[in-house]
Amino acid sequence: MKNLPRLIKVAFARIIRNPYHALAAFLVMFLTFFVVGAFVLISIGSNRLLSYLESRPQVTAFLKDGIGSEKVEEIRELLSATKVVSKTQYVSKEEALKIYKERNKNEPLLNEFVTAEILPASIEVSTYKLEDLPKIATTLEKEEAVDEVVFQQNIIETLSAWTKTIRNIGIGVVTFLLVMSLLTTLIVIGLNISLHQDEIEIMKLVGATSWYIRVPFIFEGILYGSISALVATLFLWASYIWVSPTIQGVFSDVPFLTASPTIFIYLLGAEILGGALIGIIGAVVATRKYLTV
Amino acid sequence: MITFREVSKDYDSLSALTDISMEITPGEFVFLVGPSGAGKSTVLKLIIREDLPSKGDVFVDGAEVTKMRPSEVPHLRRRIGTVFQDFKLLPQRTVFENVSFPLEILGLDDDEIKKIVEDTIALVNLEHKLGHFPAQLSGGEAQRTAIARAMVMRPEIILADEPTGNLDLGSAWEVMQILNKLNSLGTTVVMATHNMDITSGLPHRKLEIQKGRIVNDTKQKGASRESVKKK
Numbered sequence: 358m359k360n361l362p363r364l365i366k367v368a369f370a371r372i373i374r375n376p377y378h379a380l381a382a383f384l385v386m387f388l389t390f391f392v393v394g395a396f397v398l399i400s401i402g403s404n405r406l407l408s409y410l411e412s413r414p415q416v417t418a419f420l421k422d423g424i425g426s427e428k429v430e431e432i433r434e435l436l437s438a439t440k441v442v443s444k445t446q447y448v449s450k451e452e453a454l455k456i457y458k459e460r461n462k463n464e465p466l467l468n469e470f471v472t473a474e475i476l477p478a479s480i481e482v483s484t485y486k487l488e489d490l491p492k493i494a495t496t497l498e499k500e501e502a503v504d505e506v507v508f509q510q511n512i513i514e515t516l517s518a519w520t521k522t523i524r525n526i527g528i529g530v531v532t533f534l535l536v537m538s539l540l541t542t543l544i545v546i547g548l549n550i551s552l553h554q555d556e557i558e559i560m561k562l563v564g565a566t567s568w569y570i571r572v573p574f575i576f577e578g579i580l581y582g583s584i585s586a587l588v589a590t591l592f593l594w595a596s597y598i599w600v601s602p603t604i605q606g607v608f609s610d611v612p613f614l615t616a617s618p619t620i621f622i623y624l625l626g627a628e629i630l631g632g633a634l635i636g637i638i639g640a641v642v643a644t645r646k647y648l649t650v
Numbered sequence: 651m652i653t654f655r656e657v658s659k660d661y662d663s664l665s666a667l668t669d670i671s672m673e674i675t676p677g678e679f680v681f682l683v684g685p686s687g688a689g690k691s692t693v694l695k696l697i698i699r700e701d702l703p704s705k706g707d708v709f710v711d712g713a714e715v716t717k718m719r720p721s722e723v724p725h726l727r728r729r730i731g732t733v734f735q736d737f738k739l740l741p742q743r744t745v746f747e748n749v750s751f752p753l754e755i756l757g758l759d760d761d762e763i764k765k766i767v768e769d770t771i772a773l774v775n776l777e778h779k780l781g782h783f784p785a786q787l788s789g790g791e792a793q794r795t796a797i798a799r800a801m802v803m804r805p806e807i808i809l810a811d812e813p814t815g816n817l818d819l820g821s822a823w824e825v826m827q828i829l830n831k832l833n834s835l836g837t838t839v840v841m842a843t844h845n846m847d848i849t850s851g852l853p854h855r856k857l858e859i860q861k862g863r864i865v866n867d868t869k870q871k872g873a874s875r876e877s878v879k880k881k
Contacts, residue, residue, distance in 0.1 A: 564728035
């Protein structure tokens with residue numbers, strides 16, 4: 358333990374002496390951790406988007422004009438009786454106008470000619486399971502008082518399928534990059550071991566323990582992993598800050614891109630730990646394979 | 651101090667040592683002489699357990715080297731200084747750094763290391779070369795640096811494998827003087843050489859090895875450091 362600062366210095370000196378090896382390891386690991394972080398953010402974003410859509414009314418039945426509250430109540434009871442409905446909400450013409458105005462508050466021209474009279478009242482329905490949506494839609498379509506039924510099953514199913522595909526591709530790409538990072542660390546440290554054979558031989562002759570000889574190489578691995586993970590996460594964070602206003606503008610009120618700094622701090626911690634772990638594994642395998650002490 | 655008991659060493663079909671038995675007592679200066687390939691270096695390698703014998707036992711200070719666990723080997727080597735024909739200095743380290751290397755391994759602090767290295771360097775008269783790199787040294791200076799590195803941990807034994815092999819006669823005698831001085835201070839010295847000019851002028855014990863066997867042992871009373879002191 359007394360030697361630890363000295364051994365860390367040795368690891369730094371070796372990295373500086375072979376900058377191209379270090380750069381190769383750093384770039385591969387940087388790419389890995391950048392992609393890992395990006396997939397984590399995409400995964401968080403798509404899950405939020407899904408939750409958001411699932412929390413929204415999934416079937417909307419627009420009512421014909423002049424439908425009284427008794428009829429509305431009758432329809433709501435009918436829906437409750439199916440036992441598959443989690444929530445129903447009646448939106449009157451006045452409330453519909455309020456929502457419309459709120460959504461288009463930046464477009465005064467659109468608001469100018471719209472009155473409550475031209476907007477239909479509606480019943481918004483959510484189900485516990487997505488597969489019950491068609492059944493509810495059919496029930497509502499049979500009702501005399503209902504003018505039109507709109508439901509978003511397809512959007513959610515498509516998005517759900519996309520999320521799954523993105524997750525699977527992500528797992529595949531990340532696994533491939535992690536293996537590549539591990540092998541690069543192993544090769545770079547293996548090369549450094551062969552470059553320092555003379556030094557290692559002398560170390561052995563003057564009584565260095567196996568631990569003393571191995572530790573600088575393991576530090577080298579830790580440094581490659583943790584520094585590249587740190588830089589990759591900071592780079593991702595900066596990219597997020599730069600790109601998110603544009604994307605958020607497109608998706609307006611969908612809150613899926615509101616990644617808080619806490620998420621990045623957790624991501625930073627996890628990536629640095631992951632990087633150090635890959636560095637340690639790569640270095641331990643390299644020293645076991647190429648170092649005879 | 652060093653005991654070989656019926657030691658043989660084979661490399662595949664080649665027999666490097668055959669049935670060697672010998673005893674080197676504390677404070678002795680012993681030359682291992684014989685032609686190249688006779689097995690002198692193999693004897694030294696077996697003492698520091700750089701190699702294991704195919705048969706027989708090697709003891710250093712009562713400890714059976716052949717049966718040591720790998721974790722015990724570094725401790726054995728810290729008690730034995732080694733000097734080689736090709737010096738084995740680290741080219742990117744200065745004289746000071748090369749000599750301090752074994753002390754760093756022991757985990758001594760920088761002030762302690764500085765003091766010990768400066769004292770040791772003074773013994774080989776290289777105080778003026780502390781900041782030089784091996785490429786800036788003459789052969790004799792490089793070998794004296796290697797001896798300083800071997801001495802710096804105050805070992806009980808120094809093994810020297812052809813330490814004068816790459817040196818001119820003047821430098822070779824300088825190296826011999828240093829080894830004699832160390833021996834006179836109580837260090838056991840075992841030196842392998844095929845240079846009879848060096849050995850013939852000195853009264854030390856000579857173990858002659860030919861084709862892996864000891865063919866002559868000149869062990870005489872008083873042929874150790876006592877004689878050297880008189881000389």
